Amino acid sequence: MRFQTPLVPARLLRRYKRFLADMRLDDGREVTAHCPNPGAMTGLAEPGMRCWLEPNDDPARKLKYGWRLVELAGGHMAGIDTSVPNRVVGEALRAGAIAELACYADIRAEVKYGDRSRVDFLLSGGGPDAYVEVKNVHLRRRGDIAEFPDAVTARGTRHLADLARVAAEGHRAVMLYLVQRTDCARFALAADIDPAYARAFAAAEGVEVLVYGTRIDTAGVQLGAPLPRA
Numbered sequence: 001m002r003f004q005t006p007l008v009p010a011r012l013l014r015r016y017k018r019f020l021a022d023m024r025l026d027d028g029r030e031v032t033a034h035c036p037n038p039g040a041m042t043g044l045a046e047p048g049m050r051c052w053l054e055p056n057d058d059p060a061r062k063l064k065y066g067w068r069l070v071e072l073a074g075g076h077m078a079g080i081d082t083s084v085p086n087r088v089v090g091e092a093l094r095a096g097a098i099a100e101l102a103c104y105a106d107i108r109a110e111v112k113y114g115d116r117s118r119v120d121f122l123l124s125g126g127g128p129d130a131y132v133e134v135k136n137v138h139l140r141r142r143g144d145i146a147e148f149p150d151a152v153t154a155r156g157t158r159h160l161a162d163l164a165r166v167a168a169e170g171h172r173a174v175m176l177y178l179v180q181r182t183d184c185a186r187f188a189l190a191a192d193i194d195p196a197y198a199r200a201f202a203a204a205e206g207v208e209v210l211v212y213g214t215r216i217d218t219a220g221v222q223l224g225a226p227l228p229r230a
Contacts, residue, residue, distance in 0.1 A: 001087045002220035007052040007068055015045040021067050023053060033065035036081040040151045042139055044070050044078055052218055069216065077216040078138050078181035084221050085136045085178040086120055088214065092223040093121060093132075100210055101130060101174070114162025123172075130172035133159050137179045137211075139190060145230045146184035148177055152194045160200040160207065167206030176210045179227060186230040187211040 010023035013030065021035045033053050052069040070078045089098070090109060096102040105125035110118045113131060123130040139150035149156060163173035177187060191198035213224035 001084060001091055001222065003054050003068060003218075005054055005056065007054055007218045008065075010051050010053050010065075012045065012047055012049045012051050012070075014047055015041070020063075021045070021051075023051060023065070023067070025053075031065050032063055033067045034063045035067050036083060037067075039082070039149075040139075041080060042141070042150055044080055044138065069218065072181065072183055074183065076181065076183035078183075079214065079216055079221050080138065080180075082136045085134050085180060088221050088223055089132075089134045089176060089178060090121065093123070097223055098176075098210070098212070100208070101132065103127060104130060114158075114165060117159060117162045119162075128170060128172050130174055131163060131166045132174045132176055133163060135175065135177050137177050137187065138181045140181060140184055141190075144183065144185040146177075146179040146181065146187050146227070147190040147193075148187070149190060149194050149197060153197055157194075157197050157200045160197070160204045163207045164204040167204075172208065173204075173206060174208045174210060175204075176212065178223075179211065179213045180216070180221065182214065182216050182224075184213065185227060187227050188230040 010025050013022040015021040018038050019035050021033045050071040053065040054068050092098050093107050103126035104123035108122045111122040113119045119131045120134045121132040137146045137148045139147045167173035189198050211227045213227050215222045215224045
């Protein structure tokens, strides 16, 4: 997934009201950027962090910048846009780049299923239908471990239950965690943040778990290598 317009660097002044962030551009101007992330963004929204913004000239948009990336120590990057993982995974599925799911010919997005849910991707034409949910991961609190979730997620818990039901019906049910930061090599559940999610995960019989990293730079975000669970 490539960004539509070249990104510009800035420094974070403050994030507020979840979806707004004041930034200072390199030329000294202060702008307000859209923050496409409703989560806690722990460790990714500290004042002074170097960020990358995507400008737009759409007259219908009030905010002329969208926050896309945060620079991390050691030359690493994190993507903060929670819509990016579905775009990255969608491209990878269509290119056959996810080995565990490469056998499917038909890929549909946002298909209704389960209890008031829409599955991110429904794959068919290659064996049992595969219901694939994608989760954005960018919490890191210790070592090289990426964790999910970074806040209580009743919606995520419901998705696990829905996937367990389709697995019981004989379909493939896949939870794919995409780690949208480049300084992590393993994955774990943040059970202390959302114990209910951890319990639902443990009870989700038949649900396959895939974890993939990403390659991130100012040009875009691409699917990386599979990551093991810690």
